[in-house]
Amino acid sequence: MKISGYFSEFSLGEVFRFLEQGQKTGCLTLKSMDESHTLSFLPPVAEHYLFFRYGQIVAATTTLNHQGLRQLIEQRGYLHPLTMQRVMNRYPGNVPLGVFLKSQAILDSQQIQLLFKQQVLTPIPYLFALKDGYFHFDAQHPLPFAEMTGLSASPQAITLAGLRLLRDWTPLLDKLPLADSTIVSLVNEPPSVQLGKIEWQVWEHIDGTTTIQEIAQRLNIAVLEVQKICFRLMVMGIVEEVVNISPLSPNNTTPDQEIDSDLSATPSTGLSSSFLNGIVAFLKATVNP
Incomplete structure (x- = not known):
């Protein structure tokens, strides 16, 4: 096949x-x-x-x-x-x-x-x-x-x-999650793979509401380092990025825009449904x- x-x-x-x-x-x-x-x-x-x-x-x-x-x-x-x-x-x-x-x-x-x-x-x-x-x-x-x-x-x-x-992350920079994005877990149990110390610390701060920048501040490490760790976890299929979109003012928000906003904040499974x-x-x- x-x-x-x-x-x-x-x-x-x-x-x-x-x-x-x-x-x-x-x-x-x-x-x-x-x-x-x-x-x-x-x-x-x-x-x-x-x-x-x-x-x-x-x-x-x-x-x-x-x-x-x-x-x-x-x-x-x-x-x-x-x-x-x-x-x-x-x-x-x-x-x-x-x-x-x-x-x-x-x-x-x-x-x-x-x-x-x-x-x-x-x-x-x-x-x-x-x-x-x-x-x-x-x-x-x-x-x-x-x-x-x-x-x-x-x-x-x-x-x-x-x-x-x-060492050179230049080819992958545009694939890293955004600093103001939040990361959500796609698994109910801790990762089965062996994570390093900092990777575990980042994992423990992934709660679906804390942004990457906030995680970096709490752990006192560079934002780019947290982005790299989150990218590794994303590739493994155990977390997913949720891009935070600035809310529109009530007077300017249409029903269609509200639906689009809701969909953008909904995490998917480890494998996409289309796949x-x-x-x-x-x-x-x-x-x-």
């Missing part, structure tokens, strides 16, 4: 949650529709591929030539290209390359972990910066064992870790391999 859409319709966070909650296996293609848009310190490529196994991310590449992990190994200086070629001549191809290299005592666990982080963790924050793009998920696409380290992680955990490590309606048939029809 296949499912496609545009970032203008569904956020990358929604797509990730759908794949993770549905325990999907396959290839997620993310394609930038803006040729002038480049992702900071990433190669200027138009497409990115994320591979899922039962809802967990197992690999990420920018091509489908099955050379990405091999090139990372060579770039990090773990193996000389000639040595790598001899190793690949013995590689059976039906197990993750990282598992094979570890079984042959060619790479150790720490090296495998570093490769996985560079391969998967590095591009994630910048993929959220794509403004005009297209996604396509193919549940029939075979897993690329030559690109796999043998490690996996949940999209939610990878996204949170990647955004925490992000759910668009994929309900796919959810019913798809059976995990």
